[in-house]
Amino acid sequence: MLRKARIAVFVSGSGTNLQALIDSDEIKSGELCLVVSNKADAYALKRAEAAGIRGEVLPSKGTEFDRRALELLESNNIDIVVLAGFLRVLGKEFVDRYENRVINIHPALIPSFCGKGMYGLKVHEAVLERGVRITGATVHYVNEAADGGEIILQRAVEVLPDDTPLTLQRRVMEEAEWKLLPLATELVCKMYLEDK
Ligand code: GRF
Numbered sequence: 001m002l003r004k005a006r007i008a009v010f011v012s013g014s015g016t017n018l019q020a021l022i023d024s025d026e027i028k029s030g031e032l033c034l035v036v037s038n039k040a041d042a043y044a045l046k047r048a049e050a051a052g053i054r055g056e057v058l059p060s061k062g063t064e065f066d067r068r069a070l071e072l073l074e075s076n077n078i079d080i081v082v083l084a085g086f087l088r089v090l091g092k093e094f095v096d097r098y099e100n101r102v103i104n105i106h107p108a109l110i111p112s113f114c115g116k117g118m119y120g121l122k123v124h125e126a127v128l129e130r131g132v133r134i135t136g137a138t139v140h141y142v143n144e145a146a147d148g149g150e151i152i153l154q155r156a157v158e159v160l161p162d163d164t165p166l167t168l169q170r171r172v173m174e175e176a177e178w179k180l181l182p183l184a185t186e187l188v189c190k191m192y193l194e195d196k
Contacts, residue, residue, distance in 0.1 A: 005079040005189035008034040010069075010086040015044025016173060017084035017105055017181050022051045024182035030189030034076050038065055038088055066094040073098070079192055082185055083142060087119060092144055102142040103188055105181045107172050109154055110138040114147035124165040124172070133159050135168070137176035139184035153184045 007030045009018050021032060035048035038060040048055040054076075058068045065088060073081065083104040095102065106114055108123050113135070118126065127135045136156040141149035155176040159168060 003193070004028075005030040005192050006033045006077055007031060007080045007082060007185065007189065008036055008073055008076065008078040009044075009048075009082045009084050010036050010038075010088075011042055011044035011084055012037060012039050012087040013042055013044060013085045015042065015047045015085065017177055018044045019047050020178035021082065021084065021182055021185060022047065022053075026182040026186045027189065029186055029193055030080060034072070034078060036069060036072065038086070044085070060088065063091060066091045070094060070097060080185070080189055082181070084181065089146060090142065095142060095144055100141055101188075101192065103139055103152060103184060104142050104147070104149075105177055105184075106138045106140065106147050107135075107169065107177060108138065109134070109136040109156065110140060110147055110151060114138075116146045118147070121165045121169060124168040127159060128163060128165060128168065135159055135172060137172055137180050139180050152187065153180050155180050 009021060009032060011018055018035065032053050035044060035053050035055045037045050037057050040057045045055045056072060058065050081098055081102040108114055108127065113123050113126050134156050136154060138154045139152045143149040157172050157175045
């Protein structure tokens with residue numbers, strides 16, 4: 001292979017999905033080059049450091065994040081952006097510039113339990129409240145609508161009778177998110193290189 005797609009991962013929190021990308025054997029068409037956080041205390045930054053990946057913190061407020069992030073992506077020749085527990089909505093300019101090159105993982109089966117305000121434990125609380133028996137995770141392209149872009153991969157996970165939001169969150173991560181995100185990342189990197 002002549003070259004690999006250069007990947008940046010955007011994070012805000014603990015970064016278990018980032019860890020899944022770091023540990024995965026699936027990603028052959030891309031390399032993790034940069035981790036960008038909008039939170040200085042995100043544990044994900046420590047995971048990046050431990051893996052020898054450059055970490056950057058950018059301000060969380062206003063349009064400043066998008067502007068600085070675009071500069072950073074360009075100066076690092078980034079091809080693909082993976083949102084892994086990134087709790088900000090990216091603006092139109094950003095999304096247009098990286099059209100079909102930004103993906104996100106959502107901890108439910110889109111179009112259920114998604115959209116504005118549906119993130120983290122809130123998703124699993126809503127799943128349990130509604131009483132659905134199957135949930136899961138979705139990797140999708142990012143556009144301007146929250147969780148609105150084209151779906152790339154999905155995986156279903158059973159909801160068990162005595163699940164709490166925390167046990168369900170953990171099972172969705174273990175059985176779906178941590179497997180799906182590396183697979184989808186490889187797919188998107190491969191397609192990107194083939195189209196070039
Ligand atoms: C995951 O559930 C992911 O699907 C969602 O935010 C959570 C992030 O967890 N977008 P982590 O930071 O990867 O541990």
